[in-house]
Amino acid sequence: MKHFTFSLILLVSILITGSCKKVVPSNFSSLKITLKVDGVKKEASGEKNVFGTLYKDLNSIQIIGNIGGSNSESINLSISEFHGVGEYDAETSAFIGSYTTQLDFNHSFLSSEGTVTVTSYTNETIKGEFQFKGENPAGGTKIITEGKFECKVFSM
Numbered sequence: 761m762k763h764f765t766f767s768l769i770l771l772v773s774i775l776i777t778g779s780c781k782k783v784v785p786s787n788f789s790s791l792k793i794t795l796k797v798d799g800v801k802k803e804a805s806g807e808k809n810v811f812g813t814l815y816k817d818l819n820s821i822q823i824i825g826n827i828g829g830s831n832s833e834s835i836n837l838s839i840s841e842f843h844g845v846g847e848y849d850a851e852t853s854a855f856i857g858s859y860t861t862q863l864d865f866n867h868s869f870l871s872s873e874g875t876v877t878v879t880s881y882t883n884e885t886i887k888g889e890f891q892f893k894g895e896n897p898a899g900g901t902k903i904i905t906e907g908k909f910e911c912k913v914f915s916m
Contacts, residue, residue, distance in 0.1 A: 790805070790910055791805060791806055791807055791809075791810045791811075791910065791911050791912065792804070792805045792810060792908075792909070792910055792911075793805075793810050793823070793825035793835055793907070793908070793909040793910075793911070794906070794907070794908050794909075795835060795890075795904055795905070795906060795907040795908070796904070796905045796906045796907075797859060797902055797903070797904055798902055798903055799903075799905075802827050802828075802833075802835075803827065803828070804825030804826055804827045804828070804834070804835065806829070807912070808826075808829075809825060809826040809827075809829055810823075810824070810825045810826075810909070810911045811823075811824060811911055811912060811913075811914065812824075812886050812911045812912065812913040812914065813913070813914050813915075813916060814842070814913050814914070814915045814916065815916055816915055816916065818840070819840070819841060819842055820838065820839060820840045820841070820842050821838075821839050821842045821886065821913070822836065822837070822838045822839075823836070823837040823838075823886065823909055823911060824836050824837075825909070825911075831863070832860070832861065832862050832863050833860065833861055833862075834859075834860050835857070835858070835859055835860075835904075835907075836857070836858045836859075836860070837855070837856075837857050837876050837890055837909070838855070838856045838857075838858075839854060839855050839876060839878075840853065840854055840855075840856075841854050844878065844881045845878050845879065845880065845881055846877070846878060847875055847876070847877045847878075848875065848876050848877075848878070849874075849875050850871040850872065850873050850874045850875065850892055851873055855871070855874070855875065855876045855892075856870065856871055857870070857871035857874055857876065857890060857892040857894065857904065858870050858871065858894065859894050859902050859904055865896075865897060866896060866897055866898055867896065868896060869894025869895060869896050869900070869901065869902040870894055870895060870896070871892035871893065871894055872892075872893055872894070872895050873892065873893050874890065874891050874892020874893060874904070875890065875891060875892070876888060876889070876890040876892075876907075877889050877890070881913075882913075883913065883915070884912060884913055885910070885911070885912060885913060886909070886910075886911060886913050887909065887910045887911075888908070888909055889907060889908050889909075890904070890907035890908075890909070891904055891905050891906070891907055892904050
């Protein structure tokens with residue numbers, strides 16, 4: 761009888777856990793950042809390459825995309841004084857964008873002007889658009905246009 765009871769419990773557990781599906785919010789369809797750098801299209805996609813982190817204590821959010829799965833080419837969008845849906849400006853220091861082509865400061869282009877607009881935000885996802893002009897210490901510039909992002913958000 762003990763064997764029968766254990767088998768029945770095991771069967772019910774398998775049926776319950778095997779029939780569960782992961783539910784994705786209806787307004788969240790992909791993990792992706794797309795942008796143009798000086799007119800050339802770039803993309804970061806997938807769970808390992810696109811993510812957002814909400815820093816509750818600092819009231820800020822950071823969105824990162826590793827372009828082409830690379831650790832050296834990336835896009836980073838940081839918003840301070842984060843309040844959800846709305847526009848954030850680089851000139852007021854609420855938004856800092858950076859585009860990096862190699863893992864050193866001379867190849868990092870920090871926003872001197874530009875905006876990020878959050879069009880949708882939940883505790884689990886964020887979606888929006890961005891554009892900025894980035895400058896590096898050597899005096900080089902990159903123009904980032906047609907930026908769009910959609911990713912999961914992790915809270916810290």
